Amino acid sequence: MPDVRLSSPQGKWILLTTVLGSSMALLDSTVVNVALPRIGRDLNVDLAALQWTVNAYLVTLAGLILLGGALGDRYGRRKIFVIGVVWFASASLLCGVAPNAGVLVAARALQGIGGALLTPGSLALIQASFHPDDRAKAVGLWSGFGGIGAAVGPFLGGWLVDGPGWRWVFLINVPVALLCAPIAVRHVPESGGREFRPHGAGAEAGAGTGAGGGGAGTEAEEEEGARGGFDVLGAALGALALALVTYALIEARQGSAVVAVTAVAGVAAAVAFVLVEKHRPDPMMPLDIFASRQFTVVNLVTMCVYAAFGGFFFLTALQLQVVSGYSPLKAGTALLPTTVLMLLFSARSGALADRIGPRIPLTVGPLLCAAAMLLILRVGKKADYLTDVLPALLVMGAGMVVLVAPLTATVLASVDTERAGLASGINNAAARAAGLIAVAALPLLAGMGPDAYRSADAFDAAFRRAMPWCAGVLVLGAVLAFAWVRRPAPDCNVPECRTHGNITSPPLDTGKRGRDPR
Known part of the structure; x- marks a missing residue:
């Protein structure tokens, strides 16, 4: 049973590291829009490249966030959270030094993968670590500090773009991660994985994603879900469908055959995703x-x-x-x-x-x-x-x-x-x-x-x-x-x-x- 109290030094460290981790992803989603005109002028790109600067991140984040929570349930929430923080910071560094739009867009897609790993994990660590009497207050503080970060985000982004330059919108994540990851390793107890068997609802902790059991089932089913595989195929098809449809919409003004083929392929990937989720025994998104x-x-x-x-x-x-x-x-x-x-x-x-x-x-x-x-x-x-x-x-x-x-x-x-x-x-x-x-x-x-x-x-x-x-x-x-x-x-x-x-x-x-x- 988790017994960390919010008033204890360990409780404060847990709250700090989860706030820092989630704030990286939250800030990134709000500051980039402010930097877009400068990015466009500096890299000499058209509007489509600016759209991809935003959407490459969202494609992988939206497509993989359900899987990210399930990975934490299976392999350990702290472990996946720390991996997500380091991954996100590494991709942010690549964004900050990107010499052209192609590298920037690819790095943004990698950022989204990191975000999918750390975003559900930050809240799940709080829920799994704190004593039940302190859990609601801890979540409230986590959410409140995150809200403050969201409010500061556009202001901070504007200040960075006007000051050291747009690249620092991404590079600022590196020192945050260097602070966040060691604190997590040192002070946050592990939960999930082999040490953890949820009671009552599959893999609902994390983002409640339950890839191993669809979110509900008996204790025996949960044990089996924890040992089984993940709906990697469903996650891949979901992300692929989003990417292809996004490409077709952004490039549609060209009216080329490639765009038409991409649009059809995107729809086909979406249909395949639904079919996989319908027939798979451990779907990422159970249709029922x-x-x-x-x-x-x-x-x-x-x-x-x-x-x-x-x-x-x-x-x-x-x-x-x-x-x-x-x-x-x-x-x-x-x-x-x-x-x-x-x-x-x-x-x-x-x-x-x-x-x-x-x-x-x-x-x-x-x-x-x-x-x-x-x-x-x-x-x-x-x-x-x-x-x-x-x-x-x-x-x-x-x-x-x-x-x-x-x-x-x-x-x-x-x-x-x-x-x-x-x-x-x-x-x-x-x-x-x-x-x-x-x-x-x-x-x-x-x-x-x-x-x-x-x-x-x-x-x-x-x-x-x-x-x-x-x-x-x-x-x-x-x-x-x-x-x-x-x-x-x-x-x-x-x-x-x-x-x-x-x-x-x-x-x-x-x-x-x-x-x-x-």
């Missing part, structure tokens, strides 16, 4: 979890919401710099209000959803965000921050406050308790996949040419065509929520929901609620 209509609908709402968010923050960071003339530092600082509002008011939003149920928050939240997408159209040349930029970001933040905590809690409430961790992992992966598809598709839908970000007039015109698309997707999410989401009211009192500031994905949850993980 979608028998819950509410779970399915909430994941569709999640995809609508985070597709819009991904497109919004990708294009707005460029709009502020390319069209409005903001420096990277000013553009990064301009985006702070959304995250700050989430940190301050998510707990109150969760309490409200506890009382009235999820339907209204999941309807009103996307509509508020859709209004923000239209308000941001006021941002053009020489945009005034207080009158043009801030109102849209405040409305955006309000919508996210209303939406995010109830959305995550509804996902957890839509399945059996022992599959809550699995449900959270699927929901998180769906959000990231939706964001990368949006970054790939929006420039195509808005008619952005390869050099659009080099021309203020061209980019501004395309931006004004793109934001209504984002708003429309959010309205679709609101309609789905209003039509299909019902009670039972979710438990929004989860620590991850109360203090959450990540704008790129919903919070992960292990599904544990103070239970002894053995």
